[in-house]
Amino acid sequence: ETGVTQTPRHLVMGMTNKKSLKCEQHLGHNAMYWYKQSAKKPLELMFVYSLEERVENNSVPSRFSPECPNSSHLFLHLHTLQPEDSALYLCASSLIAESTDTQYFGPGTRLTVL
């Protein structure tokens, strides 16, 4: 059991829907991350937050909108997605952002865009 939880675990949505992914960490960490995991591809870093401030945005399309209201919670708001956005979306946290600290991952949300 990890200290990072994600909801929902599975999500199916149409291209015109709006949905949100939620991540919560119970580890007292100051940094949180969103990754996209597609089959047989490296984990793609999407966003990094340090103490609720976004410190990295890796050229992610604007249809993905992150929100970090506090250091324990992270959201990913989704709207007008494309079928190629179907993937496993992983949240992670670490003590300090952009450091050598170990990242602790949640189980992910399996997203299917129809």
Added chain:
Amino acid sequence: GQSLEQPSEVTAVEGAIVQINCTYQTSGFYGLSWYQQHDGGAPTFLSYNALDGLEETGRFSSFLSRSDSYGYLLLQELQMKDSASYFCAVILRNTGGFKTIFGAGTRLFVKA
């Protein structure tokens, strides 16, 4: 650009030893990590090497050669539960701090 190479799949027999290699071409290399991910589960940290040599943790060991830009994960006394994907990840250091880049993962199948 930065790149990591690891085999896409490896198959081994229960009780055997398997080695999963990772080669990298990066600038600002600082260290190499390994993560394990079971189907439907979260990636979990296994090991970290910043210096050359072998680090052992129970049945798992990790090796790094900075001069060869190469590392490997060694799994001994394989068990069925070791069937999972294994990711190498390089930690890079630049003026802005540290960044972690993951490989595409190696899927390990352990057969009885």
